[in-house]
Amino acid sequence: MSLDTDPEKAVDQQLEATSLGRDASNASKESHNVTKVAIDPEAEKRLVRKLDWILLPLFTLIYCTNFVDRTTIGNAKIAGLEKDLGMVGLDYNVALTIFYVFYIVSDIPSNLALKHFGSMWLAAMVTCFGIVSIATAFIKSYSGLIATRVFLGMAEGGTLSGLTYILSRYYRRKELVMRIGIFFGVSAPLAGAFGGLLASGLLHVGDIGTVKSWRKIFLIEGIMTIGIGLVGFFIIPTDPQHTRMLSADERALALARIDADQAVRTHGRKERTTLKLVWRSFNINTSLCLLCYIIANISFQGLSLFMPTVIASLGHFTVVESQLRTVPPYMVGVVWAVLTCYVSLRIKQRAGPILVSGVFMVLGYAIAVGTKNPHARYAACFLSIMGASPIGPLELAWGLDNAAPDTIRAVTSAIIPGFGALGSVIAVWTYLPSDAPNYHKGNSLNLGTTSAACLLIVAVAMYIRWENAKRDRGERDYRLEGKTVKELEELGYRHPQFRYQL
Numbered sequence: 001m002s003l004d005t006d007p008e009k010a011v012d013q014q015l016e017a018t019s020l021g022r023d024a025s026n027a028s029k030e031s032h033n034v035t036k037v038a039i040d041p042e043a044e045k046r047l048v049r050k051l052d053w054i055l056l057p058l059f060t061l062i063y064c065t066n067f068v069d070r071t072t073i074g075n076a077k078i079a080g081l082e083k084d085l086g087m088v089g090l091d092y093n094v095a096l097t098i099f100y101v102f103y104i105v106s107d108i109p110s111n112l113a114l115k116h117f118g119s120m121w122l123a124a125m126v127t128c129f130g131i132v133s134i135a136t137a138f139i140k141s142y143s144g145l146i147a148t149r150v151f152l153g154m155a156e157g158g159t160l161s162g163l164t165y166i167l168s169r170y171y172r173r174k175e176l177v178m179r180i181g182i183f184f185g186v187s188a189p190l191a192g193a194f195g196g197l198l199a200s201g202l203l204h205v206g207d208i209g210t211v212k213s214w215r216k217i218f219l220i221e222g223i224m225t226i227g228i229g230l231v232g233f234f235i236i237p238t239d240p241q242h243t244r245m246l247s248a249d250e251r252a253l254a255l256a257r258i259d260a261d262q263a264v265r266t267h268g269r270k271e272r273t274t275l276k277l278v279w280r281s282f283n284i285n286t287s288l289c290l291l292c293y294i295i296a297n298i299s300f301q302g303l304s305l306f307m308p309t310v311i312a313s314l315g316h317f318t319v320v321e322s323q324l325r326t327v328p329p330y331m332v333g334v335v336w337a338v339l340t341c342y343v344s345l346r347i348k349q350r351a352g353p354i355l356v357s358g359v360f361m362v363l364g365y366a367i368a369v370g371t372k373n374p375h376a377r378y379a380a381c382f383l384s385i386m387g388a389s390p391i392g393p394l395e396l397a398w399g400l401d402n403a404a405p406d407t408i409r410a411v412t413s414a415i416i417p418g419f420g421a422l423g424s425v426i427a428v429w430t431y432l433p434s435d436a437p438n439y440h441k442g443n444s445l446n447l448g449t450t451s452a453a454c455l456l457i458v459a460v461a462m463y464i465r466w467e468n469a470k471r472d473r474g475e476r477d478y479r480l481e482g483k484t485v486k487e488l489e490e491l492g493y494r495h496p497q498f499r500y501q502l
Protein backbone atom coordinates (compact mmCIF):
# COMPACT_ATOMS: atom_id res chain seq x y z
CA MET A 1 0.00 0.00 0.00
CA SER A 2 1.08 3.59 -0.35
CA LEU A 3 3.45 4.65 2.41
CA ASP A 4 1.80 8.07 2.46
CA THR A 5 -1.55 6.60 3.50
CA ASP A 6 -2.48 6.09 7.14
CA PRO A 7 -2.67 2.29 7.04
CA GLU A 8 -4.57 1.82 10.29
CA LYS A 9 -7.22 4.37 9.35
CA ALA A 10 -7.67 2.93 5.86
CA VAL A 11 -7.95 -0.63 7.10
CA ASP A 12 -10.33 0.29 9.92
CA GLN A 13 -12.62 1.92 7.37
CA GLN A 14 -12.53 -1.18 5.19
CA LEU A 15 -13.22 -3.54 8.08
CA GLU A 16 -16.03 -1.34 9.36
CA ALA A 17 -17.65 -1.22 5.92
CA THR A 18 -17.37 -4.97 5.49
CA SER A 19 -18.78 -5.75 8.92
CA LEU A 20 -22.15 -4.02 8.27
CA GLY A 21 -25.09 -6.36 8.54
CA ARG A 22 -23.16 -9.14 10.30
CA ASP A 23 -23.39 -10.38 13.81
CA ALA A 24 -21.09 -8.31 16.04
CA SER A 25 -19.90 -11.23 18.13
CA ASN A 26 -18.88 -13.24 15.05
CA ALA A 27 -16.96 -10.28 13.67
CA SER A 28 -15.19 -9.95 16.99
CA LYS A 29 -14.11 -13.59 16.89
CA GLU A 30 -12.74 -13.24 13.38
CA SER A 31 -10.83 -10.04 13.94
CA HIS A 32 -8.74 -11.36 16.87
CA ASN A 33 -8.69 -8.07 18.73
CA VAL A 34 -5.19 -7.04 19.81
CA THR A 35 -4.23 -3.85 21.57
CA LYS A 36 -2.85 -1.27 19.20
CA VAL A 37 0.75 -0.16 19.70
CA ALA A 38 1.78 3.40 18.94
CA ILE A 39 4.89 3.48 16.73
CA ASP A 40 7.41 5.88 18.23
CA PRO A 41 9.91 6.92 15.50
CA GLU A 42 12.90 6.92 17.86
CA ALA A 43 12.03 3.54 19.33
CA GLU A 44 11.55 2.23 15.79
CA LYS A 45 15.02 3.44 14.76
CA ARG A 46 16.56 1.71 17.77
CA LEU A 47 14.72 -1.51 16.96
CA VAL A 48 15.76 -1.48 13.30
CA ARG A 49 19.36 -0.83 14.32
CA LYS A 50 19.24 -3.77 16.74
CA LEU A 51 17.72 -6.04 14.08
CA ASP A 52 20.41 -5.01 11.59
CA TRP A 53 23.26 -5.81 13.96
CA ILE A 54 21.80 -9.20 14.91
CA LEU A 55 20.18 -10.54 11.73
CA LEU A 56 22.35 -9.27 8.88
CA PRO A 57 25.77 -10.61 10.02
CA LEU A 58 24.17 -13.92 10.99
CA PHE A 59 22.25 -14.36 7.74
CA THR A 60 25.24 -13.29 5.64
CA LEU A 61 27.36 -15.94 7.35
CA ILE A 62 24.72 -18.64 6.86
CA TYR A 63 24.23 -17.91 3.17
CA CYS A 64 27.99 -17.69 2.62
CA THR A 65 28.31 -21.27 3.87
CA ASN A 66 25.43 -22.29 1.61
CA PHE A 67 26.97 -20.73 -1.49
CA VAL A 68 30.52 -21.91 -0.74
CA ASP A 69 29.38 -25.51 -0.20
CA ARG A 70 27.35 -25.38 -3.41
CA THR A 71 30.14 -23.98 -5.60
CA THR A 72 33.05 -25.91 -4.08
CA ILE A 73 32.70 -28.45 -6.87
CA GLY A 74 33.99 -25.80 -9.30
CA ASN A 75 37.18 -25.36 -7.28
CA ALA A 76 37.50 -29.12 -6.85
CA LYS A 77 37.14 -29.65 -10.61
CA ILE A 78 40.32 -27.80 -11.49
CA ALA A 79 42.10 -29.50 -8.57
CA GLY A 80 41.65 -33.01 -9.99
CA LEU A 81 38.07 -34.09 -9.12
CA GLU A 82 37.24 -35.37 -12.62
CA LYS A 83 40.44 -37.37 -12.99
CA ASP A 84 40.19 -39.01 -9.55
CA LEU A 85 36.55 -40.07 -10.05
CA GLY A 86 37.01 -41.16 -13.66
CA MET A 87 34.64 -38.55 -15.06
CA VAL A 88 34.50 -37.99 -18.81
CA GLY A 89 32.54 -35.91 -21.31
CA LEU A 90 29.45 -34.31 -19.82
CA ASP A 91 29.61 -36.11 -16.45
CA TYR A 92 30.44 -32.84 -14.66
CA ASN A 93 27.46 -31.07 -16.26
CA VAL A 94 25.14 -33.91 -15.26
CA ALA A 95 26.33 -33.72 -11.64
CA LEU A 96 25.65 -29.97 -11.53
CA THR A 97 22.20 -30.42 -13.08
CA ILE A 98 21.14 -33.11 -10.61
CA PHE A 99 21.98 -30.79 -7.71
CA TYR A 100 19.78 -28.02 -9.08
CA VAL A 101 16.87 -30.36 -9.87
CA PHE A 102 16.59 -31.38 -6.21
CA TYR A 103 17.33 -27.81 -5.10
CA ILE A 104 14.32 -26.56 -7.09
CA VAL A 105 11.97 -29.35 -6.01
CA SER A 106 12.68 -28.89 -2.28
CA ASP A 107 12.44 -25.07 -2.14
CA ILE A 108 8.69 -24.44 -1.66
CA PRO A 109 8.08 -27.43 0.68
CA SER A 110 11.06 -26.30 2.74
CA ASN A 111 9.69 -22.78 3.19
CA LEU A 112 6.24 -24.07 4.16
CA ALA A 113 7.96 -26.33 6.72
CA LEU A 114 9.88 -23.31 8.01
CA LYS A 115 6.61 -21.43 8.41
CA HIS A 116 5.24 -24.35 10.45
CA PHE A 117 8.27 -25.48 12.52
CA GLY A 118 10.13 -22.19 12.93
CA SER A 119 13.83 -21.42 12.77
CA MET A 120 15.00 -24.85 13.97
CA TRP A 121 14.15 -26.09 10.46
CA LEU A 122 16.68 -23.68 8.96
CA ALA A 123 19.38 -24.65 11.47
CA ALA A 124 18.78 -28.33 10.69
CA MET A 125 19.21 -27.68 6.94
CA VAL A 126 22.51 -25.86 7.50
CA THR A 127 23.79 -28.75 9.62
CA CYS A 128 22.69 -31.28 6.99
CA PHE A 129 24.48 -29.66 4.08
CA GLY A 130 27.62 -29.51 6.21
CA ILE A 131 27.35 -33.27 6.78
CA VAL A 132 26.88 -33.89 3.04
CA SER A 133 29.95 -31.76 2.28
CA ILE A 134 32.08 -33.86 4.61
CA ALA A 135 30.72 -37.04 3.02
CA THR A 136 31.81 -35.73 -0.40
CA ALA A 137 35.42 -35.70 0.82
CA PHE A 138 35.33 -39.50 1.07
CA ILE A 139 33.57 -40.53 -2.14
CA LYS A 140 35.40 -42.98 -4.40
CA SER A 141 33.36 -42.91 -7.60
CA TYR A 142 31.19 -40.79 -9.89
CA SER A 143 28.04 -42.48 -8.53
CA GLY A 144 29.10 -41.35 -5.05
CA LEU A 145 29.36 -37.78 -6.32
CA ILE A 146 25.85 -38.01 -7.81
CA ALA A 147 24.45 -39.27 -4.49
CA THR A 148 26.01 -36.42 -2.52
CA ARG A 149 24.76 -33.84 -5.04
CA VAL A 150 21.20 -35.17 -4.62
CA PHE A 151 21.33 -34.81 -0.83
CA LEU A 152 23.10 -31.46 -1.03
CA GLY A 153 20.37 -30.09 -3.30
CA MET A 154 17.67 -31.29 -0.90
CA ALA A 155 19.45 -29.76 2.09
CA GLU A 156 20.33 -26.43 0.51
CA GLY A 157 17.03 -25.87 -1.28
CA GLY A 158 15.13 -23.42 0.88
CA THR A 159 18.08 -21.79 2.65
CA LEU A 160 18.02 -18.52 0.71
CA SER A 161 14.23 -18.40 0.58
CA GLY A 162 14.02 -19.25 4.29
CA LEU A 163 16.39 -16.47 5.30
CA THR A 164 14.49 -14.02 3.12
CA TYR A 165 11.13 -15.09 4.56
CA ILE A 166 12.37 -14.56 8.13
CA LEU A 167 13.61 -11.08 7.19
CA SER A 168 10.18 -10.23 5.76
CA ARG A 169 8.68 -10.97 9.19
CA TYR A 170 10.83 -8.25 10.79
CA TYR A 171 11.26 -5.46 8.23
CA ARG A 172 8.87 -3.11 6.45
CA ARG A 173 8.56 -3.45 2.69
CA LYS A 174 10.62 -0.33 2.00
CA GLU A 175 13.41 -1.57 4.32
CA LEU A 176 13.65 -5.07 2.91
CA VAL A 177 15.63 -4.30 -0.24
CA MET A 178 18.72 -3.05 1.59
CA ARG A 179 18.71 -5.98 4.01
CA ILE A 180 18.36 -8.56 1.24
CA GLY A 181 20.97 -6.61 -0.71
CA ILE A 182 23.43 -6.89 2.16
CA PHE A 183 23.02 -10.54 3.13
CA PHE A 184 22.31 -11.93 -0.38
CA GLY A 185 24.07 -9.40 -2.60
CA VAL A 186 27.21 -9.56 -0.47
CA SER A 187 27.13 -13.28 0.35
CA ALA A 188 27.15 -14.73 -3.18
CA PRO A 189 30.11 -12.78 -4.63
CA LEU A 190 31.89 -12.79 -1.25
CA ALA A 191 31.48 -16.56 -1.02
CA GLY A 192 32.80 -16.85 -4.57
CA ALA A 193 35.87 -14.88 -3.56
CA PHE A 194 36.26 -16.67 -0.22
CA GLY A 195 35.82 -20.07 -1.85
CA GLY A 196 38.69 -19.33 -4.22
CA LEU A 197 40.93 -18.09 -1.42
CA LEU A 198 40.10 -21.03 0.86
CA ALA A 199 40.61 -23.57 -1.92
CA SER A 200 43.98 -22.08 -2.84
CA GLY A 201 45.04 -22.09 0.82
CA LEU A 202 43.95 -25.69 1.44
CA LEU A 203 45.72 -26.91 -1.69
CA HIS A 204 48.92 -25.42 -0.26
CA VAL A 205 48.76 -27.24 3.08
CA GLY A 206 49.65 -30.88 3.71
CA ASP A 207 47.30 -33.83 3.50
CA ILE A 208 44.85 -34.46 6.35
CA GLY A 209 45.30 -38.20 6.90
CA THR A 210 43.88 -39.93 3.85
CA VAL A 211 42.15 -36.73 2.71
CA LYS A 212 44.17 -35.23 -0.14
CA SER A 213 43.97 -32.48 -2.78
CA TRP A 214 40.36 -31.45 -3.58
CA ARG A 215 38.97 -33.64 -0.78
CA LYS A 216 40.44 -31.24 1.79
CA ILE A 217 38.23 -28.45 0.44
CA PHE A 218 35.02 -30.42 1.03
CA LEU A 219 36.15 -31.66 4.45
CA ILE A 220 37.13 -28.30 5.96
CA GLU A 221 34.17 -26.42 4.51
CA GLY A 222 31.82 -29.13 5.79
CA ILE A 223 33.22 -28.94 9.32
CA MET A 224 32.83 -25.15 9.33
CA THR A 225 29.25 -25.43 8.08
CA ILE A 226 28.22 -28.00 10.71
CA GLY A 227 29.59 -25.73 13.44
CA ILE A 228 27.52 -22.82 12.16
CA GLY A 229 24.42 -25.03 11.84
CA LEU A 230 24.66 -26.35 15.41
CA VAL A 231 25.07 -22.85 16.81
CA GLY A 232 22.11 -21.82 14.64
CA PHE A 233 19.74 -23.96 16.73
CA PHE A 234 20.29 -21.45 19.54
CA ILE A 235 20.72 -18.12 17.75
CA ILE A 236 18.60 -18.10 14.55
CA PRO A 237 15.49 -16.11 15.55
CA THR A 238 11.94 -17.27 15.08
CA ASP A 239 9.06 -14.89 14.24
CA PRO A 240 8.65 -11.57 16.16
CA GLN A 241 5.86 -12.92 18.38
CA HIS A 242 8.11 -15.45 20.12
CA THR A 243 11.73 -14.44 19.57
CA ARG A 244 13.94 -14.18 22.65
CA MET A 245 16.25 -11.62 21.07
CA LEU A 246 13.64 -8.87 21.66
CA SER A 247 12.03 -7.58 24.84
CA ALA A 248 8.24 -7.64 25.23
CA ASP A 249 8.00 -3.97 24.18
CA GLU A 250 10.26 -4.56 21.18
CA ARG A 251 8.19 -7.57 20.09
CA ALA A 252 5.01 -5.49 20.25
CA LEU A 253 6.67 -2.71 18.25
CA ALA A 254 8.03 -5.17 15.68
CA LEU A 255 4.53 -6.58 15.10
CA ALA A 256 3.00 -3.09 14.90
CA ARG A 257 5.56 -2.05 12.26
CA ILE A 258 4.72 -4.97 9.98
CA ASP A 259 0.98 -4.49 10.53
CA ALA A 260 1.25 -0.83 9.55
CA ASP A 261 2.74 -1.94 6.25
CA GLN A 262 -0.16 -4.22 5.29
CA ALA A 263 -3.56 -3.57 3.78
CA VAL A 264 -5.21 -5.54 6.62
CA ARG A 265 -3.76 -5.80 10.13
CA THR A 266 -3.22 -9.36 11.39
CA HIS A 267 -1.13 -8.54 14.50
CA GLY A 268 1.49 -11.10 13.54
CA ARG A 269 -0.92 -14.00 13.11
CA LYS A 270 -0.17 -16.43 10.31
CA GLU A 271 -3.19 -17.47 8.30
CA ARG A 272 -3.72 -21.17 7.59
CA THR A 273 -1.76 -22.42 4.58
CA THR A 274 -4.13 -23.38 1.76
CA LEU A 275 -3.64 -24.56 -1.81
CA LYS A 276 -5.57 -21.49 -2.96
CA LEU A 277 -3.03 -19.12 -1.38
CA VAL A 278 -0.10 -21.21 -2.65
CA TRP A 279 -1.51 -21.09 -6.19
CA ARG A 280 -2.10 -17.32 -5.97
CA SER A 281 1.62 -16.91 -5.25
CA PHE A 282 2.29 -17.69 -8.92
CA ASN A 283 0.90 -14.31 -9.99
CA ILE A 284 2.09 -12.08 -12.81
CA ASN A 285 4.36 -9.95 -10.61
CA THR A 286 6.12 -12.95 -9.05
CA SER A 287 6.42 -14.66 -12.43
CA LEU A 288 8.07 -11.65 -14.07
CA CYS A 289 10.49 -11.23 -11.15
CA LEU A 290 11.29 -14.93 -11.45
CA LEU A 291 12.04 -14.61 -15.17
CA CYS A 292 14.50 -11.77 -14.59
CA TYR A 293 16.07 -13.71 -11.72
CA ILE A 294 16.58 -16.74 -13.98
CA ILE A 295 18.33 -14.56 -16.57
CA ALA A 296 20.66 -13.06 -13.93
CA ASN A 297 21.38 -16.55 -12.63
CA ILE A 298 22.38 -17.81 -16.08
CA SER A 299 24.91 -15.02 -16.19
CA PHE A 300 26.28 -15.38 -12.66
CA GLN A 301 26.58 -19.17 -12.73
CA GLY A 302 27.82 -19.29 -16.32
CA LEU A 303 30.69 -16.98 -15.48
CA SER A 304 31.94 -19.43 -12.85
CA LEU A 305 32.57 -21.78 -15.78
CA PHE A 306 33.75 -19.16 -18.26
CA MET A 307 36.06 -17.08 -16.06
CA PRO A 308 38.67 -19.78 -15.21
CA THR A 309 39.20 -20.35 -18.94
CA VAL A 310 39.60 -16.61 -19.54
CA ILE A 311 42.10 -16.37 -16.69
CA ALA A 312 44.06 -19.32 -18.04
CA SER A 313 44.39 -17.48 -21.38
CA LEU A 314 46.02 -14.50 -19.63
CA GLY A 315 49.21 -16.42 -18.93
CA HIS A 316 50.69 -19.63 -17.60
CA PHE A 317 49.33 -19.77 -14.05
CA THR A 318 49.31 -22.52 -11.46
CA VAL A 319 45.96 -23.79 -10.15
CA VAL A 320 46.35 -21.64 -7.03
CA GLU A 321 47.23 -18.51 -9.04
CA SER A 322 44.17 -19.06 -11.25
CA GLN A 323 41.97 -19.41 -8.14
CA LEU A 324 43.27 -16.10 -6.77
CA ARG A 325 42.55 -14.23 -10.02
CA THR A 326 38.86 -15.10 -9.75
CA VAL A 327 38.59 -12.98 -6.58
CA PRO A 328 38.75 -9.34 -7.90
CA PRO A 329 35.62 -9.51 -10.14
CA TYR A 330 33.59 -10.92 -7.26
CA MET A 331 34.78 -8.20 -4.88
CA VAL A 332 33.71 -5.53 -7.37
CA GLY A 333 30.35 -7.32 -7.48
CA VAL A 334 30.04 -7.04 -3.67
CA VAL A 335 30.58 -3.27 -3.71
CA TRP A 336 28.19 -2.70 -6.61
CA ALA A 337 25.48 -4.90 -5.06
CA VAL A 338 25.48 -2.97 -1.78
CA LEU A 339 25.66 0.41 -3.51
CA THR A 340 22.81 -0.41 -5.89
CA CYS A 341 20.55 -1.74 -3.14
CA TYR A 342 21.25 1.40 -1.08
CA VAL A 343 20.29 3.62 -4.02
CA SER A 344 17.14 1.52 -4.49
CA LEU A 345 16.25 2.11 -0.85
CA ARG A 346 16.82 5.86 -1.06
CA ILE A 347 14.86 6.44 -4.26
CA LYS A 348 12.14 3.93 -3.19
CA GLN A 349 12.29 2.15 -6.52
CA ARG A 350 13.45 -1.26 -7.79
CA ALA A 351 12.99 -1.03 -11.55
CA GLY A 352 15.58 1.71 -12.22
CA PRO A 353 18.52 0.13 -10.34
CA ILE A 354 17.77 -3.28 -11.88
CA LEU A 355 17.72 -1.76 -15.36
CA VAL A 356 21.09 -0.02 -14.84
CA SER A 357 22.67 -3.27 -13.65
CA GLY A 358 21.14 -5.08 -16.62
CA VAL A 359 22.84 -2.64 -18.98
CA PHE A 360 26.25 -3.49 -17.42
CA MET A 361 25.55 -7.18 -18.06
CA VAL A 362 24.73 -6.42 -21.70
CA LEU A 363 27.99 -4.48 -22.10
CA GLY A 364 30.00 -7.29 -20.52
CA TYR A 365 28.61 -9.97 -22.80
CA ALA A 366 28.85 -7.75 -25.86
CA ILE A 367 32.60 -7.50 -25.21
CA ALA A 368 32.90 -11.26 -24.55
CA VAL A 369 31.18 -12.05 -27.85
CA GLY A 370 32.83 -9.33 -29.88
CA THR A 371 36.50 -9.92 -29.08
CA LYS A 372 38.97 -12.73 -28.37
CA ASN A 373 41.45 -10.43 -26.61
CA PRO A 374 42.00 -12.12 -23.20
CA HIS A 375 42.45 -8.84 -21.31
CA ALA A 376 39.26 -7.35 -22.74
CA ARG A 377 37.41 -10.56 -21.89
CA TYR A 378 38.71 -10.43 -18.32
CA ALA A 379 37.40 -6.86 -18.10
CA ALA A 380 34.07 -8.13 -19.47
CA CYS A 381 33.89 -10.56 -16.52
CA PHE A 382 34.04 -7.57 -14.15
CA LEU A 383 31.14 -5.86 -15.96
CA SER A 384 28.99 -8.99 -16.14
CA ILE A 385 29.52 -10.01 -12.51
CA MET A 386 29.03 -6.43 -11.36
CA GLY A 387 25.73 -6.24 -13.23
CA ALA A 388 24.47 -9.66 -12.15
CA SER A 389 25.35 -9.33 -8.44
CA PRO A 390 22.54 -6.94 -7.37
CA ILE A 391 19.83 -8.21 -9.75
CA GLY A 392 19.11 -11.37 -7.76
CA PRO A 393 18.67 -9.50 -4.44
CA LEU A 394 16.67 -6.71 -6.08
CA GLU A 395 14.32 -9.08 -7.91
CA LEU A 396 13.80 -11.11 -4.74
CA ALA A 397 13.09 -7.95 -2.74
CA TRP A 398 10.78 -6.68 -5.49
CA GLY A 399 8.80 -9.90 -5.44
CA LEU A 400 8.47 -9.81 -1.65
CA ASP A 401 7.55 -6.11 -1.68
CA ASN A 402 4.48 -7.07 -3.67
CA ALA A 403 3.59 -10.31 -1.86
CA ALA A 404 0.91 -10.65 0.84
CA PRO A 405 -0.46 -12.25 3.01
CA ASP A 406 2.04 -14.38 4.94
CA THR A 407 1.56 -17.66 3.05
CA ILE A 408 2.03 -15.90 -0.29
CA ARG A 409 5.10 -14.15 1.10
CA ALA A 410 6.57 -17.50 2.22
CA VAL A 411 5.88 -19.16 -1.14
CA THR A 412 7.06 -16.15 -3.17
CA SER A 413 10.35 -16.07 -1.27
CA ALA A 414 10.77 -19.72 -2.34
CA ILE A 415 9.52 -19.42 -5.93
CA ILE A 416 11.98 -16.74 -7.03
CA PRO A 417 15.29 -18.23 -5.81
CA GLY A 418 14.02 -21.83 -6.09
CA PHE A 419 12.74 -21.87 -9.65
CA GLY A 420 15.35 -19.20 -10.35
CA ALA A 421 17.90 -22.00 -10.06
CA LEU A 422 16.72 -23.02 -13.54
CA GLY A 423 19.13 -20.30 -14.65
CA SER A 424 21.97 -22.32 -13.17
CA VAL A 425 20.82 -25.44 -15.03
CA ILE A 426 20.65 -23.50 -18.29
CA ALA A 427 24.17 -22.15 -17.66
CA VAL A 428 25.49 -25.67 -17.12
CA TRP A 429 24.23 -26.76 -20.54
CA THR A 430 25.09 -23.61 -22.47
CA TYR A 431 28.71 -23.40 -21.27
CA LEU A 432 29.72 -26.83 -22.62
CA PRO A 433 33.29 -28.16 -22.90
CA SER A 434 32.86 -28.42 -26.67
CA ASP A 435 32.33 -24.63 -26.79
CA ALA A 436 35.55 -23.86 -24.91
CA PRO A 437 37.68 -21.77 -24.80
CA ASN A 438 35.64 -18.91 -26.27
CA TYR A 439 32.20 -20.15 -25.11
CA HIS A 440 30.66 -18.22 -27.96
CA LYS A 441 27.28 -19.94 -27.66
CA GLY A 442 26.97 -19.38 -23.92
CA ASN A 443 28.02 -15.74 -24.11
CA SER A 444 25.75 -15.09 -27.09
CA LEU A 445 22.81 -16.57 -25.20
CA ASN A 446 23.55 -14.30 -22.25
CA LEU A 447 23.82 -11.28 -24.51
CA GLY A 448 20.37 -12.02 -25.90
CA THR A 449 18.71 -12.85 -22.58
CA THR A 450 20.14 -9.87 -20.69
CA SER A 451 19.03 -7.54 -23.49
CA ALA A 452 15.54 -9.07 -23.29
CA ALA A 453 15.58 -8.66 -19.49
CA CYS A 454 16.14 -4.90 -19.82
CA LEU A 455 13.02 -4.65 -22.00
CA LEU A 456 11.10 -6.87 -19.59
CA ILE A 457 11.94 -4.63 -16.62
CA VAL A 458 10.54 -1.62 -18.46
CA ALA A 459 7.35 -3.60 -19.20
CA VAL A 460 6.96 -4.61 -15.53
CA ALA A 461 7.36 -0.99 -14.40
CA MET A 462 4.67 0.12 -16.87
CA TYR A 463 2.30 -2.64 -15.64
CA ILE A 464 2.76 -1.61 -11.99
CA ARG A 465 2.04 2.04 -12.76
CA TRP A 466 -1.10 0.98 -14.66
CA GLU A 467 -2.36 -1.30 -11.86
CA ASN A 468 -1.68 1.23 -9.08
CA ALA A 469 -3.51 3.90 -11.08
CA LYS A 470 -6.58 1.66 -11.34
CA ARG A 471 -6.55 1.19 -7.56
CA ASP A 472 -6.19 4.95 -7.04
CA ARG A 473 -9.33 5.43 -9.12
CA GLY A 474 -11.23 2.85 -7.07
CA GLU A 475 -11.53 0.38 -9.94
CA ARG A 476 -10.54 -2.56 -7.69
CA ASP A 477 -12.90 -1.73 -4.80
CA TYR A 478 -15.36 -4.38 -5.99
CA ARG A 479 -13.05 -7.00 -4.47
CA LEU A 480 -14.24 -5.95 -0.99
CA GLU A 481 -17.91 -6.69 -1.61
CA GLY A 482 -19.41 -9.39 0.59
CA LYS A 483 -16.07 -10.41 2.11
CA THR A 484 -15.68 -11.65 5.69
CA VAL A 485 -12.80 -10.36 7.82
CA LYS A 486 -10.92 -13.63 7.21
CA GLU A 487 -11.37 -13.24 3.46
CA LEU A 488 -10.18 -9.61 3.67
CA GLU A 489 -7.02 -10.75 5.42
CA GLU A 490 -6.38 -13.29 2.69
CA LEU A 491 -6.80 -10.74 -0.13
CA GLY A 492 -3.22 -9.64 0.45
CA TYR A 493 -1.74 -8.04 -2.66
CA ARG A 494 -5.19 -8.05 -4.31
CA HIS A 495 -6.61 -5.71 -1.66
CA PRO A 496 -7.61 -2.32 -3.18
CA GLN A 497 -5.59 -0.51 -0.48
CA PHE A 498 -2.42 -2.42 -1.35
CA ARG A 499 -0.04 -0.54 -3.64
CA TYR A 500 2.61 -2.34 -5.68
CA GLN A 501 6.20 -1.23 -5.14
CA LEU A 502 7.71 0.18 -8.32
